Amino acid sequence: MKFSGEYSIPASQQRVWDALNDPEILKKAIPGCESIEKVNEQEMDAVVQASVGPVKAKFTGKVLLSEMDPPNAYKLSGEGKGGAAGFAKGVALVNLAPHEDGTLLHYDVDATVGGKLAQIGQRFIDATAKKMADDFFGTLSDIASDGAGATKIEPDVEPGEEQAVPPLIWIVALTTLLAFLIFLTQAFQQ
Amino acid sequence: MISKPNFTGIGAPIQRKEDKRFITGQGQYTDDIARPGQVYAAFVRSPVAHARIKEIDASAALELEGVLAVLTGAQLKEDGIAGLICGWTVQSKDGSDMIAGEHPALAVDKVRYVGDHVAVVIGTTNHIARQGAELVGVDYEELDPVVDLESVRGANPVHEEAANNVCFEWELGEKEPTDDAFGKADHVTKLDITNNRLIPNAMEPRAAIGEYNQAEDHYTLYTTSQNPHVARLVISAFVGLAPEHKLRVIAPDVGGGFGSKIFIYAEEVVCLWAAKKVGKPVKWTGERSEAFLADAHGRDHISSAELALDKDGKFLGLRVKTIANLGAYLSTFASAVPTYLYGTLLSGQYQIPAIYVEVDGVYTNTAPVDAYRGAGRPEATYLLERIVEKAARELSIDPADLRKRNFIDQFPYQTPVIMNYDVGDYHASLEEGLERIGYSDFETRKAQSEAAGKKRGIGFSTYIEACGIAPSAAVGSLGAGVGLWESAEVRVNPTGNVEVLTGCHSHGQGHETTFAQLVSHRFGIPIESVEIVHGDTDKVQFGMGTYGSRSGAVGMSAITVACDKVITKGKKIAAHLMEVPADSVDFEDGLFLGKDSNKSLAFGEIALAAYTAHGFPTDEIEPGLKESCFYDPSNFTFPAGCHICEVEIDPETGELDIAAFVAVDDFGTVINPMIVEGQVHGGLVQGIGQAILEGCTYDKESGQLVTGSFMDYTMPRADDVPSFDVGMTVTECPSNPVGMKGCGEAGAIGATPAVINAIINALGVDSIEMPATPERIWRAANGL
Numbered sequence: 003m004k005f006s007g008e009y010s011i012p013a014s015q016q017r018v019w020d021a022l023n024d025p026e027i028l029k030k031a032i033p034g035c036e037s038i039e040k041v042n043e044q045e046m047d048a049v050v051q052a053s054v055g056p057v058k059a060k061f062t063g064k065v066l067l068s069e070m071d072p073p074n075a076y077k078l079s080g081e082g083k084g085g086a087a088g089f090a091k092g093v094a095l096v097n098l099a100p101h102e103d104g105t106l107l108h109y110d111v112d113a114t115v116g117g118k119l120a121q122i123g124q125r126f127i128d129a130t131a132k133k134m135a136d137d138f139f140g141t142l143s144d145i146a147s148d149g150a151g152a153t154k155i156e157p158d159v160e161p162g163e164e165q166a167v168p169p170l171i172w173i174v175a176l177t178t179l180l181a182f183l184i185f186l187t188q189a190f191q192q
Numbered sequence: 193m194i195s196k197p198n199f200t201g202i203g204a205p206i207q208r209k210e211d212k213r214f215i216t217g218q219g220q221y222t223d224d225i226a227r228p229g230q231v232y233a234a235f236v237r238s239p240v241a242h243a244r245i246k247e248i249d250a251s252a253a254l255e256l257e258g259v260l261a262v263l264t265g266a267q268l269k270e271d272g273i274a275g276l277i278c279g280w281t282v283q284s285k286d287g288s289d290m291i292a293g294e295h296p297a298l299a300v301d302k303v304r305y306v307g308d309h310v311a312v313v314i315g316t317t318n319h320i321a322r323q324g325a326e327l328v329g330v331d332y333e334e335l336d337p338v339v340d341l342e343s344v345r346g347a348n349p350v351h352e353e354a355a356n357n358v359c360f361e362w363e364l365g366e367k368e369p370t371d372d373a374f375g376k377a378d379h380v381t382k383l384d385i386t387n388n389r390l391i392p393n394a395m396e397p398r399a400a401i402g403e404y405n406q407a408e409d410h411y412t413l414y415t416t417s418q419n420p421h422v423a424r425l426v427i428s429a430f431v432g433l434a435p436e437h438k439l440r441v442i443a444p445d446v447g448g449g450f451g452s453k454i455f456i457y458a459e460e461v462v463c464l465w466a467a468k469k470v471g472k473p474v475k476w477t478g479e480r481s482e483a484f485l486a487d488a489h490g491r492d493h494i495s496s497a498e499l500a501l502d503k504d505g506k507f508l509g510l511r512v513k514t515i516a517n518l519g520a521y522l523s524t525f526a527s528a529v530p531t532y533l534y535g536t537l538l539s540g541q542y543q544i545p546a547i548y549v550e551v552d553g554v555y556t557n558t559a560p561v562d563a564y565r566g567a568g569r570p571e572a573t574y575l576l577e578r579i580v581e582k583a584a585r586e587l588s589i590d591p592a593d594l595r596k597r598n599f600i601d602q603f604p605y606q607t608p609v610i611m612n613y614d615v616g617d618y619h620a621s622l623e624e625g626l627e628r629i630g631y632s633d634f635e636t637r638k639a640q641s642e643a644a645g646k647k648r649g650i651g652f653s654t655y656i657e658a659c660g661i662a663p664s665a666a667v668g669s670l671g672a673g674v675g676l677w678e679s680a681e682v683r684v685n686p687t688g689n690v691e692v693l694t695g696c697h698s699h700g701q702g703h704e705t706t707f708a709q710l711v712s713h714r715f716g717i718p719i720e721s722v723e724i725v726h727g728d729t730d731k732v733q734f735g736m737g738t739y740g741s742r743s744g745a746v747g748m749s750a751i752t753v754a755c756d757k758v759i760t761k762g763k764k765i766a767a768h769l770m771e772v773p774a775d776s777v778d779f780e781d782g783l784f785l786g787k788d789s790n791k792s793l794a795f796g797e798i799a800l801a802a803y804t805a806h807g808f809p810t811d812e813i814e815p816g817l818k819e820s821c822f823y824d825p826s827n828f829t830f831p832a833g834c835h836i837c838e839v840e841i842d843p844e845t846g847e848l849d850i851a852a853f854v855a856v857d858d859f860g861t862v863i864n865p866m867i868v869e870g871q872v873h874g875g876l877v878q879g880i881g882q883a884i885l886e887g888c889t890y891d892k893e894s895g896q897l898v899t900g901s902f903m904d905y906t907m908p909r910a911d912d913v914p915s916f917d918v919g920m921t922v923t924e925c926p927s928n929p930v931g932m933k934g935c936g937e938a939g940a941i942g943a944t945p946a947v948i949n950a951i952i953n954a955l956g957v958d959s960i961e962m963p964a965t966p967e968r969i970w971r972a973a974n975g976l
Binding site for chain 1: 239240306322325326327481484485891893894896897898900901903
């Protein structure tokens, strides 16, 4: 499944980048994030507790970073395993750009979910993903803008063909995204 | 006899004997059975559709307290346990046998669908086993899955043996005469059609208990099976787990099958094998989620069809090209369903001089597909009734009239696709259907609907099916690995009551009632004196099981013949006791009567005499009164009927109301009209479910099951269906002693096209996909 989204955040690009690279902020912003650990320069592990409808699981995620262009863009590939709950994996391209209100954050995600999460969670994935996205960007922007908040421009979820797995990817993407950002943070701190 | 009070024989609508235990919670299903010391199995299932297994790490699971074993396909292979089989070998056009990919009970190198069995964890409790299964780490190297039926060729092979993912390329009928018929046609109607995939969803999920007795080297399997003897035969002869005489298979009360419990599944084999490994009975009860993933699914065809007609609307020829999804592995009867149970029914109720059908059976990374209520016949009926309806529309001929012009009305009738119809009266069922629905007033009702802003439509389905499967020689010549006779044993006890052991298996059909009615009628004894025994290979001599609406036509025929043998022997005993010549005894209403004498002996008296054996020549007459029969039918039976559906649609919302549904069926002799009506109702609901609600969907890119729960897979509910108007016309089946044709699948076969034809008629469109959800109807109604 593929989806993308855009947020305008009333803070400078540098400020957003910094916030995105602040592990404490990321940990606060990622819903259910329990830990993020860097394995090496390209790889990090994250643990996120997530629930989609009746499926609750602790997702252990691996995140790989590539095509880094700080402070403008990067690509992250991630895979989260939730044991019997299934798995989620995907690739996200994230861009930051100047915007009239401050900074425009744009992401494109291509992701897959499997196992019980795909089997049972269908009805809940969309709503859950949207809520997680809103929670994440809301928290992040609150902090980055000292309380001014973010504006979701287009939660550009492609209208559901029945065959398409709904944008569960939101979850994955965000989880991965966050993990990735933390990684970046750490990378920059060095 | 029907006028007698308390009559319980053939034709009596008595209540079902078995329902007392079912509705008071006293049924004994597999999961109700607890064997001493039993432990539990949980399966590790593939979360991906297609992958190589790089590594299975059981260490964490084995550390969990209470986990006794983690067993894999490699160990199964080491123990010499072979894979599951498909029992019907279909040949391709070029004469080559179908390509049956390996089907290990636990995956060895590859997983081939989401839900495929990777390993089993045995734990002291169900909870521990499941916890253990979550701890088994499997490393997969993912491969692109094959999901889309139209692009299997050239995609990654599901099985290396079948490079193009093609299992067989089958044909039936004659191509040249059919092409010639199209050359002469005044009109050709074309239709591309999809028969949507269905998930069976029996009320009781599958379950199994495997048990091993080391002292006797003997296995017992309790399982949710429609055919325990076939399960035993396959598990012993092909899987090689135990010799047949060292394996007992018990199928106790089973809560619905619809075909999905015919097949021999991995879980049954694994529970038996694991029971020996861990030295304790091993129990597995499937979760609903597992049923969605790993029960064999049904239908799933895409077809292109062409019907040639002359200027008078007479059918000249039919050409069909179908791709049938077989799923990732060939299930037990998977190859027969889209071939010999499908192509052979494409003549329907019509005289079609030339028919040619090609079917490609293909592998995909989805759950296996096999027989589901109707099995091939719904697919044939749906295609034929849709294209006939379309032809009527194109030629502006009344759809009922077009059918009448083409009905077969001379019997026997040999179709161009193997079947020889023995008897039927298709005009009678259509006429009664038209009368019941009030066809002559349809235009008035339509005008009323239109005045209210609604669209009203009427749709027909004049279906035929081939049941009572089947003559052993016939199916053998078409590739079946077994004969399809049925066996019965009638044991008359010394006190005059009767046990009937049947090779059929009742899982909702009401055999314990209808079979007893037959015997009660035949012997003139109260129905309470008859007990039906089924579902245990240690009790019943043998049996081919229940599917294909065969238990009445084949199973009850076997019982009838065995009853007749009892009566014949009873007459000999009676003649001796009454001191009359052996050929001068009649049997009527439970009494043996000496002709030309006033002597009579009751059935019970003869039973007692047979066992006391005092004073009759045991060199001429053996003691005892027990007879058996292996009955092989001489032909298929051909239930047929007319289903008419009337719908009203709100074009603003796409909401569908089934305003009326008439089903007029010809099942031949009816033993219990109430049970038959119940079977019809159940079938109609399933047929309507396929038409408007049910549809199994896999994600085309990932192979994930998108409709994996009742939240996403819509089962019909009571308020989705109307109050049915069910009628019957009867032409007795000449090929069996009871005159029965079978009623179990008719509803699911006839209803689907009637509903879709009604929707198409209402909307004035050429086509709509199933399930015809309100959204699809709304789009079609608004030209979107």
